Amino acid sequence: xxxxxxxxxxxxxxxxxxxxxxxxxxxxxxxxxxxxxxxxxxxxxxxxxxxxxxxxxxxxxxxxxxxxxxxxxxxxxxxxxxxxxxxxxxxxxxxxxxxxxxxxxxxxxxxxxxxxx
Numbered sequence: 122x123x124x125x126x127x128x129x130x131x132x133x134x135x136x137x138x139x140x141x142x143x144x145x146x147x148x149x150x151x152x153x154x155x156x157x158x159x160x161x162x163x164x165x166x167x168x169x170x171x172x173x174x175x176x177x178x179x180x181x182x183x184x185x186x187x188x189x190x191x192x193x194x195x196x197x198x199x200x201x202x203x204x205x206x207x208x209x210x211x212x213x214x215x216x217x218x219x220x221x222x223x224x225x226x227x228x229x230x231x232x233x234x235x236x237x238x
Contacts, residue, residue: 157163
């Protein structure tokens with residue numbers, strides 16, 4: 122029990138002393154990082170990168186559109202080769218509308234038997 126108490130006490134003392142020294146070192150690191158970020162050469166490169174990215178953003182929609190067109194053309198070409206049809210994009214068949222005389226409910230289950238009142 123005495124060993125555990127000494128271990129915990131040592132841990133607490135180390136934490137308090139380390140926290141004081143740690144905060145000072147943390148403040149030094151933060152100040153150095155802020156000085157580096159504010160340096161003119163770094164800011165010049167940051168501005169160049171931002172300007173480059175803003176110029177390229179305009180190219181993205183046109184590149185996506187062109188890529189989409191190529192993809193659709195490739196899919197249609199492959200579908201035409203395999204089926205031999207000119208309309209390569211199949212259209213889904215309309216589902217039959219349920220009628221009143223239908224014995225299946227919309228959920229696909231048979232209707233429950235009802236007793237006359």
